[in-house]
Amino acid sequence: MGPGSLETLGSSTTIGYKKLLRLPKTSTSKIRIVIEKSRDKAFISNLGLFNAPEILSDPEILRNKSGWVTIKTETPDPEIRYTLDGSDPTPSSPKYTGPFLLKEGGVVKARTFINDFKEQSEVVTKKFYLNQSKWKVTDFSDQHKSYPADNAIDGNEATMWHTHWGEKVIKHPHHITVDMGEIVEIEGFYYIPRKDDNKSGTIAKYSFGISTNGTKWKTIIPNGEFANIANNPIPQEVRFNQTYSARFFKFTSHEGAFDEDWVSVAEIGIINK
Secondary structure: OOOOOOOOOOOOOOOOOOOOOOOOOOOOOOOOOOOOOOOOOOOOOOOOOOOOOOOOOOOEEEEOOOOEEEEEOOOOOOEEEEEOOOOOOOOOOOEOOOOEEOOOOEEEEEEEEEOOOOEEOOOEEEEEOOOOOOOEEEEEOOOEOOEOHHHHHOOOOOOOEEOOOOOOOOOOOEEEEEEEEEEEEEEEEEEEOOOOOOOOOOEEEEEEEEEOOOOOEEEEEEEEEOOOOOOOOOOEEEEEEEEEEEEEEEEEEEEEOOOOOOOEEOEEEEEOO
16 A cells, blocks of 8 residues: 555444454554444543464364365464475465365465464365365265255365264164266275264274266275274275276265264265375
């Protein structure tokens, strides 16, 4: 902005007795406060500016079902830098200014900086595969109305597919069938357990099948098991011994990690490279 010009840094509604308005870090020699509307005569008894310390927080990397990547932090102070070439972000790396498209997948690394790049966070890395914009669930064994099967392919690890729990519920095997909307070359799949503090419904033993037409199926893994997942429920990647062409896939749970009759899935997806 040119000399003498003004930039709006913040706005608020009711002030009341006291009001603290947090603004982005700014260098200036003058400020202007505009009272746009008041019920009565506007009166301000005291006004102050505070140079609050910047708070560092780690970046969080998210991607929605359409392939758009968002990077955010818990605190507003950090500046986010990211890379897509596998290198660790530095102050000279691209600055994150808004969502960007990563349709075919890839590796996103992000790091935050405060205090003019004097302090930095750890590098956060997130690997993404084929986006799920064309995907739809065509069949499932069961679903709770609050946790539908569609949640397993919505690109949001904070949601989940969960079958009914408690007594007199549908028991294993539980399955979910997905139409990817087109023929895809696949090299494996991934399963992400629920991301809250509750491990209930985590899957231990499974099978995985594929189809080009949704009618004729080929079982790729008849008896798979996620090793030690009860103690360490981290995202699981399973690689096939060759590449397959498929439009549909079916993931079946045969046994839970805690001998429960229900399952929970944050995300299920395809590894395409």
